Amino acid sequence: MTQPISTGSEWTFELIERYHDVIGGIAAEFGLDTYPNQIEVISSEQMMDAYAASGMPVYYSHWSFGKHFLSIENQYSRGQMGLAYEIVINSNPCIAYLMEENTITMQALVIAHACYGHNSFFKGNYLFRTWTDADSIIDYLLFARNYVASCEAKHGVDAVERVLDACHALMNYGVDRYKRPYPISAEEEQRRQAEREEYLQKQVNDLWRTIPSARAEKETEQRIPFLKEPQENLLYFLEKRAPLLEPWQRELIRIVRKIAQYFYPQRQTQVMNEGWATFWHYTILNEMYDRGLVTDGFMMEFLQSHTSVIYQPPFDSPFYSGINPYTLGFAMMRDIRRICEQPTEEDRRWFPDIAGSDWKETLQFAMKSFKDESFIQQFLSPQVMRDLKLFYVVDDDLRAEIEIAAIHDDEGYRVIREQLSRQYNLGDREPNIQVIDVDMRGDRALYLQHMQHNRRPLGPDTDEVLRHVHSLWGFDVHLESVQDGKVTQSWHCPPEPDQ
Amino acid sequence: MSYLIDRRLNGKNKSAVNRQRFLRRYRQHIQRAVQDAVGKRSITDIEQGEKITIPSRDVSEPTLGHGAGGNRGIIHPGNKEFVAGDRIARRGGSGGGGSGEGRASNSGEGVDDFVFQITQEEFLEFMFEDLELPNLVKRQLAGTETFKYRRGGFSSVGTPNQINIVRSLRAAHARRIAMGAPKRRRLRELEAERQQLLQADPLVRDTRRLAEIEEEMIVIQRKLDALPFIDQFDIRYNLNIKEPQPSSKAVMFCLMDVSGSMNQATKDMAKRFFILLYLFLKRNYDHIDVVFIRHHTSAKEVDEEEFFYSRETGGTIVSSALRLMQQIMRDRYPESEWNIYGAQASDGDNWNDDSSVCYELLIKDIMPHLQHYSYVEITPRDHQALWEEYEQVQQLFPDSFAMQQIVEVRDIYPVFRELFRRRTA
Numbered sequence: 001m002t003q004p005i006s007t008g009s010e011w012t013f014e015l016i017e018r019y020h021d022v023i024g025g026i027a028a029e030f031g032l033d034t035y036p037n038q039i040e041v042i043s044s045e046q047m048m049d050a051y052a053a054s055g056m057p058v059y060y061s062h063w064s065f066g067k068h069f070l071s072i073e074n075q076y077s078r079g080q081m082g083l084a085y086e087i088v089i090n091s092n093p094c095i096a097y098l099m100e101e102n103t104i105t106m107q108a109l110v111i112a113h114a115c116y117g118h119n120s121f122f123k124g125n126y127l128f129r130t131w132t133d134a135d136s137i138i139d140y141l142l143f144a145r146n147y148v149a150s151c152e153a154k155h156g157v158d159a160v161e162r163v164l165d166a167c168h169a170l171m172n173y174g175v176d177r178y179k180r181p182y183p184i185s186a187e188e189e190q191r192r193q194a195e196r197e198e199y200l201q202k203q204v205n206d207l208w209r210t211i212p213s214a215r216a217e218k219e220t221e222q223r224i225p226f227l228k229e230p231q232e233n234l235l236y237f238l239e240k241r242a243p244l245l246e247p248w249q250r251e252l253i254r255i256v257r258k259i260a261q262y263f264y265p266q267r268q269t270q271v272m273n274e275g276w277a278t279f280w281h282y283t284i285l286n287e288m289y290d291r292g293l294v295t296d297g298f299m300m301e302f303l304q305s306h307t308s309v310i311y312q313p314p315f316d317s318p319f320y321s322g323i324n325p326y327t328l329g330f331a332m333m334r335d336i337r338r339i340c341e342q343p344t345e346e347d348r349r350w351f352p353d354i355a356g357s358d359w360k361e362t363l364q365f366a367m368k369s370f371k372d373e374s375f376i377q378q379f380l381s382p383q384v385m386r387d388l389k390l391f392y393v394v395d396d397d398l399r400a401e402i403e404i405a406a407i408h409d410d411e412g413y414r415v416i417r418e419q420l421s422r423q424y425n426l427g428d429r430e431p432n433i434q435v436i437d438v439d440m441r442g443d444r445a446l447y448l449q450h451m452q453h454n455r456r457p458l459g460p461d462t463d464e465v466l467r468h469v470h471s472l473w474g475f476d477v478h479l480e481s482v483q484d485g486k487v488t489q490s491w492h493c494p495p496e497p498d499q
Numbered sequence: 500m501s502y503l504i505d506r507r508l509n510g511k512n513k514s515a516v517n518r519q520r521f522l523r524r525y526r527q528h529i530q531r532a533v534q535d536a537v538g539k540r541s542i543t544d545i546e547q548g549e550k551i552t553i554p555s556r557d558v559s560e561p562t563l564g565h566g567a568g569g570n571r572g573i574i575h576p577g578n579k580e581f582v583a584g585d586r587i588a589r590r591g592g593s594g595g596g597g598s599g600e601g602r603a604s605n606s607g608e609g610v611d612d613f614v615f616q617i618t619q620e621e622f623l624e625f626m627f628e629d630l631e632l633p634n635l636v637k638r639q640l641a642g643t644e645t646f647k648y649r650r651g652g653f654s655s656v657g658t659p660n661q662i663n664i665v666r667s668l669r670a671a672h673a674r675r676i677a678m679g680a681p682k683r684r685r686l687r688e689l690e691a692e693r694q695q696l697l698q699a700d701p702l703v704r705d706t707r708r709l710a711e712i713e714e715e716m717i718v719i720q721r722k723l724d725a726l727p728f729i730d731q732f733d734i735r736y737n738l739n740i741k742e743p744q745p746s747s748k749a750v751m752f753c754l755m756d757v758s759g760s761m762n763q764a765t766k767d768m769a770k771r772f773f774i775l776l777y778l779f780l781k782r783n784y785d786h787i788d789v790v791f792i793r794h795h796t797s798a799k800e801v802d803e804e805e806f807f808y809s810r811e812t813g814g815t816i817v818s819s820a821l822r823l824m825q826q827i828m829r830d831r832y833p834e835s836e837w838n839i840y841g842a843q844a845s846d847g848d849n850w851n852d853d854s855s856v857c858y859e860l861l862i863k864d865i866m867p868h869l870q871h872y873s874y875v876e877i878t879p880r881d882h883q884a885l886w887e888e889y890e891q892v893q894q895l896f897p898d899s900f901a902m903q904q905i906v907e908v909r910d911i912y913p914v915f916r917e918l919f920r921r922r923t924a
Contacts, residue, residue: 017503024501037501046506049513064560066521069514070615077616093502100507115501157520169561314577323576389578395589396570404585407578420574431563456569461561468561 002292009301011104016041019108020115022293026284027116031360034119035134036093039111047087047099048072054263055087057095058141060148060255062164088114090122090266092134105301108294112284117277124368125272127265137262143189144255151248163249166468167235167256172430174235174257175264193251230434230449234469235260237435243444244474253472268371268426275329276367279337282306282330312388323388331384332375336363339381346382372424380417382408390416397455431458433479445476452483458491466493522621528553529617533625537775538909548619555613626912627779630919634870634899635747635838648739657736666735674733675726682719689716749838749870750788751780752824755806756845758795758815761877768877768908769844770807775915776842777803790827794820796850800827817849817885818856825864834868841865841872842918847883854884861892866900873918874902 005022006015020039027034042050052069053059089095096114098107122128133140152160167174231237238245239253266273285302288294294302312327313319336354339347340362343355354362366379385408392406392415406412406419422428437447446469450458458481470477470493481489522529532551540547565571617625653666693712696705753773757766780787791806792798795813798820824841832839849857866872874889876882886902893900903914 013503013505020501020503038504039501040504040506042506042509046509046513052514052517061516061520063517063520063524066514066517066519067558067613069518070521071613074615157523161520161524165560170563172562312576314579315575316577316579320577323574327576388576390574390576391578391581392572392574394570394572397568398570400589401586402589404581404583404587405572406583407581409583412583416574419572423574429565431565433563452569454570456571457566459564459566461559462563464561465563 004295004298005293006104007295007297009103009105011102011107013041015104016098016107016111019104020111022288023108023112023116023284026287027112027120027280030280030283031364032116032120032280033123034094034116035091035123037115037119038093038095039098039115040095041098041100043100044076047097048076050087050097055089056141057089058138058145060141060145060164061152062168063161064168086110086114088118089137090118090128090132090134090262091137094119094122094134103301105298106305108298109281109285109302109305112281113277116284117280118273120280121269121273121276121367124364125265125269125371126369127269127371131265132262139187140189140258144259147193147251147255151252155248160252162471163252164256166472167253169465169468170234170238171256171260173433174233174253174260176233176236176261177427227435227438230436232432232434233257234433234435234448238469238472241438242473245472249472265371268373268424271325271329271332271372271424272367272370272375273329274326275331275333278306278310278326278330279333279363282334314389328384328388331387332379332381333363333366335381335384336366336379338383344383350381351379373421376424377417377421380420382413385413385416390420392416392419428453431456443476445478446473448477448479450479450481452481452488455483455488457481457489462491463493466491469493522617525553525558526625528557530625530628533622534912535909536622537626537912547622548617549622550614550616553613558613623778623782626775627783629921630779630916631783631921632749632751632780632838632840632871632919633922635749646741646743649742651738651740653735654738655732655735657738661736661739663735663737667729667733670735671729671733674730675728678726679723682723686716686719686723689719747838748786748788748836749784749840750790750832751776752790752792752827752839752841753777753806754792754794754798754820754824754841754843754845756795756815756817756820756843756848757793757809757812758846758848759812760815760848761812761846765846765877768905768911769875771908771911772844772875772877772905772915773842774807775911779915779919788832790824792820792823792827794823798823815849816853817845818853818860821857821860821865825860828865828868838870839868840870843872843874845874845876845885846878847876847880847885848878849883849885851884854888857885858888858892861889862895866892866896869899871899871901872896874900875905875914875918876902877905879906 005018016039020037024037048069050057051072052065059065087097094115096110096119098110102110122134128134148160148164235253235257239250239257242250245253285294285299289299310324310327310330312324337359339351339355340357340359343351348355366375370378388408390408391404392412393402394405395402406415408416432451432453434449434451435446436449439445439447448469462479466477466479477493479491480487529551532553533549536549653663689712693709693716696709696712699705753776755769755773761769777789780789789803791801791803793801793806793809793811794817795811796816796819797813800823801809820843828834828839861872876886882904889900889902893902901918903918905911905914
């Protein structure tokens with residue numbers, strides 16, 4: 001009979017290391033491939049700091065992070081919110097934070113969840129592999145922070161804040177959805193930045209020497225080539241084409257754009273990522289229990305917090321705020337294992353490929369090759385839909401009543417799966433807005449188009465966001481919502497006089 | 500390969516700068532909240548921190564998103580009795596099943612407000628921002644505690660904690676060069692001679708001379724080696740010079756009417772005014788004297804405790820307080836050394852012919868020596884003789900005499916700000 005690693009609830013560095021070794025060993029047996037881990041023990045104040053900066057260890061300064069911090073501090077101090085147990089950063093080595101206030105059980109849970117669950121997801125999932133560069137992100141953020149600070153010193157905090165505010169408003173429209181971005185590297189960025197500055201200097205000299213301002217403006221106009229096809233990456237477009245921006249302002253846009261790109265895969269794989277990590281902490285800690293490495297008390301504490309993490313309040317509960325990604329992800333991951341190990345007749349019909357296959361390989365395949373949208377489309381089983389009692393509501397403002405279009409029964413399974421998958425498609429979730437034209441001969445106005453889907457209108461922030469676009473573009477900005485080729489609504493900045 | 504790092508000792512206020520950015524951006528909101536808070540608070544907890552509430556639309560970060568409307572479908576969990584094809588009346592207009600968009604709040608504040616806490620320090624900073632004592636001048640070089648130490652070069656005497664290492668080693672180096680120079684010169688001469696001798700044919704070489712030279716060289720080398728690396732003589736000390744600082748000594752006279760005509764509410768307002776003033780002086784000025792005078796028919800100098808909490812009362816003779824103030828000024832605060840300020844609070848009620856006495860006292864004996872004098876009248880009623888007399892004083896001393904009226908508690912802070920607003924000269 002093996003002795004449990006520990007019996008008390010206090011943690012020590014030696015204990016954490018022993019747990020980490022054991023967990024790492026079990027994870028390797030299950031075939032999890034991870035980046036090296038860097039585990040950092042921090043206090044709750046530091047956790048709040050990290051929280052406020054999207055979990056990143058370095059970030060540039062901006063008031064919105066301060067706002068975020070204040071609201072966390074306020075909620076935390078009044079006991080309305082526990083801090084997340086863990087923050088984990090997609091970097092190489094993979095940085096995970098442990099909070100000093102936690103018990104050894106929680107530390108072990110976090111190690112299994114973050115250092116092996118999320119970590120292996122970051123390393124394995126195709127989106128992260130293609131779109132983010134775990135090796136260089138920390139260096140890049142450091143470059144970004146120093147660059148923003150130097151801009152603040154040169155041009156004033158307010159000027160920098162104006163540009164960053166505008167960029168943040170468009171952050172979700174600053175990603176390339178189909179092209180792989182070049183890998184970023186801090187040195188490269190610095191060198192490129194220096195080149196830029198040099199070029200700028202030459203420009204300035206040229207201006208001083210001969211060209212009067214009127215002619216300079218004319219040249220700007222000629223520099224904008226004709227827009228051949230609509231551009232969906234608004235920040236990229238503004239960075240490259242906005243006529244009046246200074247080089248440092250373009251650089252700031254670029255920084256926000258790069259960071260948005262880095263976070264883009266995380267937004268697309270929330271269910272999978274959390275489901276994967278939750279599945280593995282659950283599996284690994286149970287394995288430890290089976291081997292007699294942890295006590296009953298340990299398991300009770302672990303299960304208590306595990307169940308509260310995966311709790312899904314029903315739609316009519318006051319605590320309901322949409323589907324809990326932990327619940328859905330965890331249920332699906334477990335279900336895949338079940339289908340592999342104990343397939344029912346229904347499973348054989350629905351999943352002929354994976355029913356009865358090796359569960360570890362199948363899960364690895366699922367984790368590596370999908371994002372939320374396609375993962376749900378592929379693997380959401382009738383069993384999970386029944387367990388979660390999913391139903392589909394159609395709310396059409398042309399009709400007086402809302403309709404229950406499908407529920408978890410034979411007729412409804414495919415509809416629900418289709419709809420839930422769509423619900424996780426960022427392209428559906430966010431309005432589709434593109435740059436379609438620039439009036440180059442005339443007033444240089446920028447034309448944006450919103451391709452409406454299912455007649456869903458734009459939200460109340462639209463005017464505000466348009467003002468931000470205007471501040472970057474420098475000339476008039478027009479936005480039209482188009483449904484079936486007809487303009488349904490339009491916005492202008494500055495507002496048109498007749499409105 | 501993995502690392503376990505203890506970061507708990509690293510700084511924890513990484514977000515401090517972002518917090519400051521936030522406070523800076525919403526300075527006006529916070530200032531307004533502070534202003535409201537000052538009006539609402541009881542006298543004793545006026546210096547606490549404060550919970551600031553800002554409407555969330557003002558702090559929102561806009562993003563493009565879908566609004567309510569159109570045809571939208573949502574998947575919800577937890578079905579209980581619905582079957583496909585059920586139709587349900589729409590609740591509230593948006594959101595399927597009454598949820599989705601809006602988030603309920605169970606904390607008392609609506610989700611519409613952004614709430615956070617500022618510290619006491621920040622509260623006071625916002626409260627007294629841009630305020631100062633008017634016409635403060637640096638009067639004279641006097642007083643024992645107004646010395647300041649300033650770096651004043653280097654000295655060869657001092658205490659070990661003030662040793663300047665660079666200077667000391669430089670001096671040692673110089674000394675070694677200077678002391679060794681004649682010896683090294685001699686050494687070079689001898690070496691040259693020795694080389695000359697060595698070059699000569701071994702048959703005719705003067706070996707005796709050679710031996711002599713080599714012996715002397717050894718002696719000189721030994722002397723050179725014996726030069727101490729560092730000597731007591733080399734050590735230099737940083738020198739600090741004590742310099743007298745021009746002082747700006749100031750005294751504030753607080754004159755409060757506690758007569759019977761002042762009812763409890765009025766007295767409370769007067770106290771609030773003086774508490775603000777007292778906090779402001781304590782916080783923004785290091786060395787300031789405050790003289791508290793309360794008066795009814797007779798005036799009395801009291802300490803802080805008694806000034807704010809005593810309940811003694813009686814009739815009203817304002818001039819008694821002014822007389823006492825003049826007396827104290829003459830005895831303890833010579834104009835040549837002190838910036839003298841006065842602040843007076845009263846309900847404007849005075850003994851019939853006393854107001855003209857006040858006028859005389861002020862223009863003849865007090866105002867000429869004062870930097871600034873402010874008068875607040877706490878009354879919802881019409882002004883009486885005292886106000887009219889004081890208006891004449893103001894005409895004579897437009898720069899240094901200010902008067903304001905307070906009707907309600909919430910006027911106090913704005914009036915206070917107006918009186919001590921920083922003026923651009």
